[in-house]
Amino acid sequence: MKTYYDPEDLKKFGQIGQFQKGLADKFFAYYGEVFAEGALTAREKSLIALAVAHTVQCPYCIDAYSVDTLEKGCSEEEMMEAIHVAAAIRGGASLVHGVQMMNKVKELSM
Amino acid sequence: MKSLHALHHKLSKTDAQIEILEDSVRNKLGLPLFQQKMQDANLFPLKPTSLDIFQINLGKMCNQVCKHCHVDAGPDRKEIMTRETMQECLDALAVSDIPTVDMTGGAPEMNPHFRWFVEECRALGKHVMVRCNLTIIVANPKYHDLPEFYRKHNVEVVSSLPFYNADKTDRQRGTGVFKDSVRALKMLNEVGYGKEGTDLLLNLVYNPAGAFLPGSQDNLKRQFKRVLRDEFEIEFNDLYAITNIPISRYLDYLISSGNFEGYMEKLINSFNPSAAQGVMCRSTLSVSWEGYVFDCDFNQMLELPVASPAHQHIRNFDAQALMEREIVLNQHCYGCTAGAGSSCGGATA
Numbered sequence: 323m324k325t326y327y328d329p330e331d332l333k334k335f336g337q338i339g340q341f342q343k344g345l346a347d348k349f350f351a352y353y354g355e356v357f358a359e360g361a362l363t364a365r366e367k368s369l370i371a372l373a374v375a376h377t378v379q380c381p382y383c384i385d386a387y388s389v390d391t392l393e394k395g396c397s398e399e400e401m402m403e404a405i406h407v408a409a410a411i412r413g414g415a416s417l418v419h420g421v422q423m424m425n426k427v428k429e430l431s432m
Numbered sequence: 433m434k435s436l437h438a439l440h441h442k443l444s445k446t447d448a449q450i451e452i453l454e455d456s457v458r459n460k461l462g463l464p465l466f467q468q469k470m471q472d473a474n475l476f477p478l479k480p481t482s483l484d485i486f487q488i489n490l491g492k493m494c495n496q497v498c499k500h501c502h503v504d505a506g507p508d509r510k511e512i513m514t515r516e517t518m519q520e521c522l523d524a525l526a527v528s529d530i531p532t533v534d535m536t537g538g539a540p541e542m543n544p545h546f547r548w549f550v551e552e553c554r555a556l557g558k559h560v561m562v563r564c565n566l567t568i569i570v571a572n573p574k575y576h577d578l579p580e581f582y583r584k585h586n587v588e589v590v591s592s593l594p595f596y597n598a599d600k601t602d603r604q605r606g607t608g609v610f611k612d613s614v615r616a617l618k619m620l621n622e623v624g625y626g627k628e629g630t631d632l633l634l635n636l637v638y639n640p641a642g643a644f645l646p647g648s649q650d651n652l653k654r655q656f657k658r659v660l661r662d663e664f665e666i667e668f669n670d671l672y673a674i675t676n677i678p679i680s681r682y683l684d685y686l687i688s689s690g691n692f693e694g695y696m697e698k699l700i701n702s703f704n705p706s707a708a709q710g711v712m713c714r715s716t717l718s719v720s721w722e723g724y725v726f727d728c729d730f731n732q733m734l735e736l737p738v739a740s741p742a743h744q745h746i747r748n749f750d751a752q753a754l755m756e757r758e759i760v761l762n763q764h765c766y767g768c769t770a771g772a773g774s775s776c777g778g779a780t781a
Contacts (some may be wrong), residue, residue, distance in 0.1 A: 364651065392642065397602075
């Protein structure tokens with residue numbers, strides 16, 4: 323294997339049960355239920371998953387949920403807005419710690 | 433943009449398409465051929481269940497050149513059904529109890545005998561559906577009264593709209609198509625199509641603008657209804673989600689974009705026996721512009737006639753004999769059996 327990430331590995335996700343079937347079965351059953359229609363639509367959940375995929379920077383998930391959102395009829399504008407939500411939260415998470423920095427600086431400064 | 437036919441493209445030859453599809457499934461992907469898959473699902477040989485829809489391709493002439501067109505239709509295609517062949521179709525319909533006539537093309541309205549043919553089919557008491565590309569209604573003043581003509585004859589209008597915005601629609605169907613489609617949809621709404629309280633049916637067809645499968649038909653319908661109503665004040669009845677079948681121009685797109693094998697693999701891995709059970713070829717006949725009979729529009733475009741040698745032309749129509757035929761299958765059929773299934777009337781599973 324030449325790289326850590328191989329797109330072909332995404333198709334093998336279901337095989338993780340080979341090493342621990344019980345937990346894998348529970349995970350996939352849970353996963354399936356999470357993404358079913360509920361209080362949120364499957365379409366909305368797919369857009370959330372796309373945003374989270376970018377936050378956790380998982381290339382498998384980015385591929386999977388780019389396809390899934392397209393299949394669910396999301397527009398490219400909606401998909402990019404979802405990623406901006408992830409980016410805003412990530413950026414905001416750094417920036418809000420600026421308050422901690424300010425607190426420390428004020429504590430130490432005359 | 434020209435048709436593959438006009439470009440003398442190698443994919444304008446049907447044997448080349450069939451060979452590429454089979455090579456992909458058997459050799460490149462190492463996956464079972466469609467016939468084997470159907471055998472495993474106890475659906476081989478595949479037999480008809482009824483004769484409900486008589487689909488007629490009135491010609492390959494079209495005012496649009498869509499990137500995914502399985503007919504390879506366009507303004508440069510001159511093949512259209514003659515009035516004599518239409519009469520042969522009417523003769524067949526008159527002696528059968530097939531309830532529905534589904535007219536397609538190309539743009540069927542461009543056939544000069546279209547209106548006469550619709551009237552004759554209605555006179556036989558048949559339900560008539562027209563696969564209208566919408567833009568034909570606004571393409572030329574002589575077509576502006578089509579909504580009124582459809583209303584007068586209570587024709588069901590089935591129209592392609594691959595997305596509810598201009599960007600995706602125009603990328604698939606040509607620049608300006610979305611704007612013209614919205615205008616035509618409003619004209620259809622104005623005469624009562626798609627409106628509550630009328631029996632004038634206006635159904636939309638969604639098909640993915642790229643190398644992916646359609647999602648849930650119900651969810652897509654909900655989304656289309658919301659956006660078309662809120663942003664464009666357009667109403668429609670139903671939405672059919674259709675999978676793009678990997679033949680002709682869509683096959684060309686898949687190959688040239690590097691998506692062909694991945695798409696085939698996805699279709700095959702999404703094979704759904706319930707969808708296979710309900711494929712449209714079990715209840716449909718498809719007639720070409722020359723009057724030849726096929727199991728479906730896709731087999732027609734691949735020149736795979738019905739396996740009933742004495743009844744391959746509509747002048748030799750025999751409903752009973754055709755009900756006993758074996759349906760001709762090939763690798764493109766994976767497109768109709770993937771996921772929720774696909775037919776000219778949308779999902780089948």
